[in-house]
Amino acid sequence: MIFIRAIGLTLLLLLGMLLPSNAAEADLRAIIAKFATASNFSAIEAVVHELAATGDRAVERPLAALAEGRLYVRKTDSLVFVGQDGGGGIELLDPLSGEKSGAAAKGDIAKVKVNNTLRRAIRDALGTLTLGAKDPAARIAAAATMFKTPDATNIEPLDAAIANETVASVKALLEQARAASVLVSDRPEADKLAAIALIGARGDRDALSLLTSVEANSEGTVKDGATAAMAKINSTLALWDAGQNIWYGISLGSVLLLAAIGLAITFGVMGVINMAHGEMVMLGAYTTFVVQEVIRSSFPGLFDWSLVIALPLAFLVAAFVGLVIERGVIRFLYGRPLETLLATWGVSLILQQAVRTIFGPTNQEVGNPSWMSGSFDIGQLAVTWNRLWILVFSLCVFAVLLYVMKRTPWGLQMRAVTANRRMAASMGIRTPWVDALTFALGSGIAGIAGVALSQVDNVSPNLGRGYIIDSFMVVVFGGVGNLWGTLVGAFSLGIVNKFLEPYAGAVLGKIVVLVLIILFIQKRPRGLFALKGRAVEA
């Protein structure tokens, strides 16, 4: 999508330039008109190829529109337009000039259908066309496409582009694309070997895939060269794979940490077996949903800020519900920790059903803001933005919480109250307040975890159930009452899980992790960061 958007931008820039037109334009229009009569995908594809063959930059507009499913045929006169959403109906633009040419109701126009094969054809065609674009991003995209779809005919335009290229990084990409095309051409062996060297140096999966087909389709030194290059790529990739697994483990760990960290307060510190924890996470996610709905309908420009806005609100909503639960139920149960299980279980059923009644049982859509979409590469490591942000976010939450617990009077009072409520009261600590606020804090943190989890998981009334067991595992594995334990527990479970998954499969991997937890607890009956000594037993 980004790629197509980039093309759109380029087009706008190009608008200013006067294209060599007139005679050619008439020809183009004639070809475009064929879209109206093309009855099936192969016919449409033929038109696309025909348009691309003109080599005229003007065809970018209709082609890009077609790829996006915005090319329409007016039913009354079979004219082809680019469509654009405009209040009520659809605004029609001229396919070549982009000038407004009236509007139409949905029923009056027919969309030119597009499928994946067509999209790919268009992408290839546009790739060649945008080689000379002003925006380097568009040129990079073009080089990338051409690398993936090598063709001997690409060599010449690429040579020209390379000659004109000023940006070094783009130039390297163009050269790689050229090398790819050389490999499928009938150029001399020496050229091909040089190309293999160039591609081998690139060292990523695309290079590997290209070389695989080269190896299959050639012989002699070229084949050997490809084999050798592949071996090299494979060995570096194996290293990167390990790195990738660690990253996946860390990012799974950050999700676990987020899910568990609120529980580390309500359960770890306060000793409430809080079965409604997952529902607090769910409330946070639903808050995000509501915030996004409001933004979508009233302030669409703020969409990228939706999560930032949702964070405090989710905290407040969940904290408030937590407060109500504490005041209404849990405060009567201190000193009877096991019974909190029964009560919070009841509460969780009620909350789940309440959300189901209010929002309906189906999934709700929570969108990713642009800064949380897509991915970037570090070497051969693909890092998705949303995971990265979640990691950063979870660490921040952890740090803040650690500070509150260890460095503020409130944290001290919290721990004192949970250790011995009666005596804490005799020290002048307002125990009901501390209890209520602590529970609210734990719940609120679960709520903001919900904001983050809405980005990777589905927002449904069942959201919480999926995390409750894992959360308890993490807290217990790390050692109840120890925040650091929760941190290390979450990340080590995440990483172990992700290292097992490729070998054992997701199902078996998970079973193995559970068995490992069971065995681990035998070794350390009080978790990873077990507190030792008399103090614990007293």
Next chain:
Amino acid sequence: MSKSNTILYLDGVSVSFDGFRAINNLSLVLDKGEMRAIIGPNGAGKTTMMDIVTGKTRPDEGEVFFDGQVDLTKHDEADIAMMGIGRKFQKPTVFESHTIEENLMLALKGPRSIFPALFHRRSATEARQIDHILGIIRLGDKRDELAANLSHGQKQWLEIGMLLAQDPKLLLVDEPVAGMTDAETEETARLLKDIARDHSVIVVEHDMHFVRELGVKVTCLHEGSVLSEGSLDFLSADERVVEVYLGR
């Protein structure tokens, strides 16, 4: 000296917690049938020493022998208890949701495996023993009360009662008279002397009247090792003991 006629033999025992040496090269020997009082400042390691003997804490180094030949560091709490080492804890710990009588019944000497317990029937001797102990600890009228409902001092007594019921060879008694009135203190001293006639006993206590009443050899621990040993009068005259423990 030979281990063989000792009931408890500690030699060169050390233990540390996170770098803090609570017991430091401690050597202590108790003869069969002997009663010994142990005093020492707070944190000297008295309770820790008992933890080591009863298997609750493993020493980092040193020898701990019971009855001359049993290496206690190789056994766990239950084993050690079954061999005949009984303990009264500094802080009274009893089974709160059982009655006084049931507490004593569980402590009574006898087989300690599951199936006998499952098919156990109380015999007349056992009933007599329990009555006897209840008399000693003066909780006869509360025998059907839950232990949770006892006052602090009453729990102390109950624990002493449980120790008696166990009838161990060696009794470790940690601060038995804390929270007792002077009269009760005297009573306890009498009781312990009574017991000491056919048992070995180690008593830890800060109450000097009580220690005097016992009239036995006293060991003063300090910073994890023996500071001084002898009669109470001897210790009272020892400058170092006065300095760290008795005060002026």
Next chain:
Amino acid sequence: MLEVSNATLHYGAAQALRGVSLKAGAGKITCVLGRNGVGKTSLMRSIVGHHRLTSGSVAFEGKALDRSAAYDRARSGIAFVPQGREIFPLLTVRENLESGFAPLKRADRHIPGHVFELFPVLKQMLARRGGDLSGGQQQQLAIGRALVMRPKLLVLDEPTEGIQPSIIKDIGRAIRYLRDQAGIAVLLVEQYLDFCRELADEVNIMDRGRIVHTGPAEDLDRADVRKFLTV
């Protein structure tokens, strides 16, 4: 300063206090004595608000406390050293002491020097967890913690239990010092007669849930008083 009148207390159906009346004045040390299980702890816990009286009332500085919660009582100046220490095991010694800051004004939130003078061992062990301390050290911590609160009334339930003789003497000195310098009221439950005799301005003797004798410390030598303390 503190006035308990006609207090009764039940545990379920069992009665622990039967119409207890007691006064503790400012600048005075008031001692409560009695055999095991006569209700001393129950009385203290009622005063600090751990138990709610079945009937009767507790007034502090003229205000009735019966409706107020334990933390409000603490905030009005009552500090409590309970029987059995009840320090916070997982908090460090420092944190245990700092837990007494809650009722204090921001400016007062520091640990008064005399706490460490009195119990030097606490200073050495500031970073250790309270629960790891030995029994006697914990008892010292419990007393120190109460002192941090700068109380007007100090309620001590068998504070010398498990403490080495030299420190008992120090504690005695400290209590006297607090009485004389700060003019606070001290309510002391003791089994240790000598300690009591030395310190007390007034003694109350309890038996089976009621106060059976009130008088000056010298009364302790009277046989009719003594009989309440023998078995």
Next chain:
Amino acid sequence: ADDTIKVGILHSLSGTMAISETTLKDAMLMLIDEQNAKGGLLGKKLEAVVVDPASNWPLFAEKARELISKDKVAAVFGCWTSVSRKSVLPVFSELDNILFYPVQYEGEESERNVFYTGAAPNQQAIPAVDYLMSEDGGSVKRWVLEGTDYVYPRTTNKILEAYLKAKGVAAEDIMVNYTPFGFSDWQTEVSAIKKFGSAGKKTAVVSTVNGDANVPFYKELGNQGIKAEDIPVMAFSVGEEELAGLDTAPLVGHLAAWNYFQSVDTPENEKFIADWHKFIKSDKRTTNDPMEAHYVGFNMWVKAVEKAGTTDPDKVIDAVIGVSVPNLTGGYSTMMPNHHITKPVLIGEIQADGQFETVSQTPGLVMGDEWSDYLADSKDLISDWRAPLSCGNFNVATGKCGGKGTN
């Protein structure tokens, strides 16, 4: 009382399956309302009896028993998962009542008391794979069969593997992977797909990933930048309802195979959608394939009851075979003697607005094949519940009813 005909609705309204099944309950209520507005059935009003089996399989059996024995319903519309259907089967045959089952499933079953209005594998999976292998579909050569680890994906993938191998696909060009229910961390799987797809051959994913797990799966696909042009994902369990929980912009072009899409442009469908929006009081709510299956199934039952003149299950079971009612895609679906129906198969591409656009459609209707031709033990079996055969697993090789008939 006697002036009403009771219809049981057995869909989970709570628990993990509520997310899918609640809609079907509402759809049934709407259909019953509409039928009543048309004057009911046999001159009586229809009365819906709704119960909540709470996504708990034994509870399904209990509730089915309750509906039949206590509420005396004439027929039951319900179940989603295979296991819930398996759980109630014995109840329906014991108490001789009728179940209409509206969801695509793995096949390998034909029961006298059950009517399968969802797709059998040959009405969904096989045409979908055919499409991907076609030129329009991208001439796919390499296959990832990604599924949730339970019976439907296992069976479907078994059938597909056999089918693909029969079409000359090499074993190393097929990757099969299973994940647990409710799986939410797809990083490794998606990157494995990416890896598998970078071998130089056109690759596609056939996804039998179930329910909730789809949302994180697609989110990860979007984020790791797997584009439909490169590696299309063909899903059998992703419908409009699932897409409603997703931002579909990065997913445009990924595929699904169903027998109905909300976007299908027919007057019947237009009316159905309008009615639905009115009934549910929200025009954001989507329609989906299982809803259409209930629509077809319910109309078939109504017609069969009218034909038989009674709601007596035995009579209705006989009457319903051969009944033909309009479906929402512009044709007529017919109940076949094997208790499966004829359906069109549509392949749709995900659009940015969360709808599907049909990119391929079977020319005619496909008849549901209960016993797959691609599994060794079932290829000789057929089902025909008409007299005189009246058998759900007739073995054409041995000529006996009852599987192998070796006894």
Next chain:
Amino acid sequence: MITGRFFAAGADRRVAITIFILLAVAIIVPLLNLAVSSTSAFYVPSYVVALTGKYLCYALLALALDLVWGYCGILSLGHGAFFALGGYAMGMYLMRQIGSRGVYGNPLLPDFMVFLNYRELPWFWYGFDHFWFAAIMVLAVPGLLAFVFGWFAFRSRVTGVYLSIITQAMTYALLLAFFRNDMGFGGNNGLTDFKDILGFNVQADATRSALFAASAVTLALAVFVTWAIVGSKYGKLLMAVRDAESRTRFLGWRAENVKLFAFTVSAVMAGIAGALYVPQVGIINPGEFEPSNSIEVVVWAAVGGRGTIVGPIIGALLVNAGKSWFTGVLPAFWLFALGGLFVAVTLFLPKGIVGMWDSWRGNARALRAASIAEEAGTDPDVPPAKIVRSAARTPGDWSASGPEPQPAE
């Protein structure tokens, strides 16, 4: 001696009554179902028989859990696993009884194996064609798992929430394992489509009644066994371990063995419950391993009153009956009702239904005792009404007893 205690007063009498009721029900309900005409007012419809039969199995499961939780303080969040394993053992027997009546008519392989291309019966299915073998497995498999699991866990002194969570991990791992089709237990669909048990049609009313009666009798037996265990010296020890585990060690008891025995017995009871459950509901599948199922069992026990024998039974019957009823009458809102019920029970009946009943009665008795003492003693002026109200556990008051029971120092 046992019989003597059996007819003694108080809680023991309650146990006797329970056993009596269960035995009576075991006879009467089948009679009313089979021998009474279906139009009669006394007729018990078959579906009620099936339903209550199922509840009785749940009650047995709850009782099993209570033995370890209520009396030994082991909060097992994995008891559903033992139940399910017992169920699977029975399910495998029932599966084998289908013989060649499966859809594919394969005389050896169950249907799901046929369509997943199994060529032969996996080894662990051998023997299950004999009832006696299956019956042994019903006891042995859960018992053995509990024994091994408990052996390690108790020896390593895993306690409290750590134990709870690893039991949960255990059932969760089993859930995932049984979900796997490769395991050879039918994956998610589990085992269904049973035909016969011991040669009788499982769907016949008579068989159903017989299964019902078997459940009731087994439950009665389990009540008796639990009561005998709990009342013995071992039972006291069990509770002592619950309250102060390390103290029992210093008295020479092997706390780990004490727990292990109870845990194993309890698992076997749970397994039997599962085995009785399966033929009555007609399906066993991995859903039974779901951790939430195990949590629900805990909830039943808590609602009825943990640490009592009758409590868990009442709790299981009540909650499940409520669930059946609510899901029918209030399909869209029953979770509110159920959730509300749980909250209300914790708030207003803190010791569960039976526990509360006990403390009322207990209070009354103590009151009487107190008033007698009062007359003999000296202090007559205590209004008895106040005594009841000051029972320390009224919400809002700090509890009068000390903090949690503490281990030996």
